[in-house]
Amino acid sequence: MPEAPDLVVIREYLLPRLVGDEIVGPTERKPLVLRNMLASAATTPFETDIADRRVESLERKGKLLIAGLSGGRELVISPMLTGGLMWSEPSTRVMATTVLIFDMKSGMQLRYIDQKKMGQVHYLAPDQRGDIVRLENQGPDVIDEPLSFEEFKNCLKPFRGEVKGVLTRGGLVSGIGNAYADEILHEAMIYPFKKASRLSDDELSSLHRAVYSVPLAAVEVLRDRVGDQIHRKVRDFLRVHGKQGQSCPRCGSRITAITANKRETNYCRNCQPGFLFDK
Numbered sequence: 471m472p473e474a475p476d477l478v479v480i481r482e483y484l485l486p487r488l489v490g491d492e493i494v495g496p497t498e499r500k501p502l503v504l505r506n507m508l509a510s511a512a513t514t515p516f517e518t519d520i521a522d523r524r525v526e527s528l529e530r531k532g533k534l535l536i537a538g539l540s541g542g543r544e545l546v547i548s549p550m551l552t553g554g555l556m557w558s559e560p561s562t563r564v565m566a567t568t569v570l571i572f573d574m575k576s577g578m579q580l581r582y583i584d585q586k587k588m589g590q591v592h593y594l595a596p597d598q599r600g601d602i603v604r605l606e607n608q609g610p611d612v613i614d615e616p617l618s619f620e621e622f623k624n625c626l627k628p629f630r631g632e633v634k635g636v637l638t639r640g641g642l643v644s645g646i647g648n649a650y651a652d653e654i655l656h657e658a659m660i661y662p663f664k665k666a667s668r669l670s671d672d673e674l675s676s677l678h679r680a681v682y683s684v685p686l687a688a689v690e691v692l693r694d695r696v697g698d699q700i701h702r703k704v705r706d707f708l709r710v711h712g713k714q715g716q717s718c719p720r721c722g723s724r725i726t727a728i729t730a731n732k733r734e735t736n737y738c739r740n741c742q743p744g745f746l747f748d749k
């Protein structure tokens with residue numbers, strides 16, 4: 471679920487709370503999500519190695535959060551489609567989807583929740599970052615590292631395939647997922663299944679504008695709406711994503727849904743004309 475705009479707000483909430491706090495101990499409630507990448511993983515269990523380490527930094531890169539820990543350790547949190555974080559009092563009911571709980575010295579808990587356990591939490595030394603594929607093959611961040619139009623056009627050239635897929639795979643620009651790709655393409659009035667290589671100059675220019683304006687505008691809304699409920703998905707303000715059958719806010723036509731590769735794409739046939747087989 472979390473894409474760059476969500477994670478900007480989650481990070482802003484956690485930064486003053488988590489950084490400076492110490493991890494007392496973790497509890498792994500469900501397997502598969504946590505990956506201990508340390509060479510010493512076999513001899514020193516994760517729980518022992520991470521205990522008493524202080525959280526020194528919290529960065530966001532695309533759709534990932536990276537907590538820097540004292541003594542040369544990092545936690546790279548990649549929530550993918552179904553993961554999320556909670557900052558809770560220990561007395562708060564533990565949701566069934568809770569995968570990992572970090573007890574903090576402050577008495578609070580950082581919880582990683584994941585409905586389908588599709589996300590990953592890597593524990594590693596900073597020089598192992600290159601081994602995390604999801605981290606290494608990312609383009610410049612959609613919020614923090616905007617490309618100029620010329621750079622954007624040049625960087626897009628090697629990308630083949632449908633424009634929506636190019637946006638969500640993150641190699642061109644990182645931090646955009648299924649929801650914000652739909653929003654960006656609606657804003658730019660581009661058919662989501664159009665081949666990126668067939669975009670006109672006008673379309674490229676609209677796409678470039680929308681890629682950087684839509685997520686930023688969303689951050690403003692989310693800052694107001696998310697509050698301390700950082701695990702909640704706030705998506706009701708979006709214009710097309712998740713709005714199948716509702717009216718397009720631009721032209722009033724009905725919003726369409728097409729499911730491809732297990733992902734739903736929502737768009738307006740009137741504002742974003744195109745044909746699946748005429749790419």
Ligand SMILES: [Zn+2]
Nearest residue numbers: 718721738741
């Ligand atoms: Zn429309």
